[in-house]
Amino acid sequence: MSYALSTTLHTTFEDAVARTRKALADQGFGVLTEIDMKATLKAKLDQDMEDYLILGACNPPLAHRAITADRQIGLLLPCNVAVRADTTAGGDTVIVDAMDPQVMVQLSDQPGVREVADEAAARLRAALDSLESTDSQ
Template sequence: MTYTLTATVDLPWTEALDRTRDALSTQGFGILTEINVRSTFEAKLGAEAADAVGDYVILGACNPALASRALPAEPEIGALLPCNVVVRRNKDAAVTTIEAIDPQTMVQLSETPAVKEVADDAGTRLRAALAGLNEATE
């Protein structure tokens, strides 16, 4: 099973990260958390571990309108929020990869119709954000 939605862009690291934030914002997602895995690895495990992972940031994206529909229907679904979006680039890579959790993963864990509706909407929005990244580079 594939559990991510993926886009690959031929952009420098910083530009890919900025465009990802912008594309998510355009689809109604705010960034609640941002984890710089490379910096964390470097601080906790050393430069070798940081180099092995490359540039790697996890964005905790949330669309409040979607969350406000899902949480009342199934409060436990909050354990799966926010939607994680990864922006990563290996030190030897020529492209940057952006991956978002496929909201349909939540549907497999829930039988609540409202959660399915929210997952469908979130999936449409995340796909649009990723497609926008590809269009911006053409």
């Protein structure tokens, strides 16, 4: 099983980040955390890498339902979304990856987790699909 839902955009990194935030918000996700991997690795290890931002996205009603079904599921929350420059494509190509919430179903057999994972996956897929549709305009 793949653990990511992904799309590729042909735009600048900054535009991809802004559009990803909006697409997530449109699906009821707020961004709780943000990790700039490029800046962190440069500061901590003096290592250079491409633009790479991890957004910790949370849909509070879905998170509440998931934690109610399985208290340990909090280890998998929030839903991480990575926006990263594609160094293999050259130019303005950005990949947006979201953790597939179906991973929760693989790890928890508690009743109710599948329904939450299904809804979260549908919302994340809709967010990624909206990025694809605005990329082609």
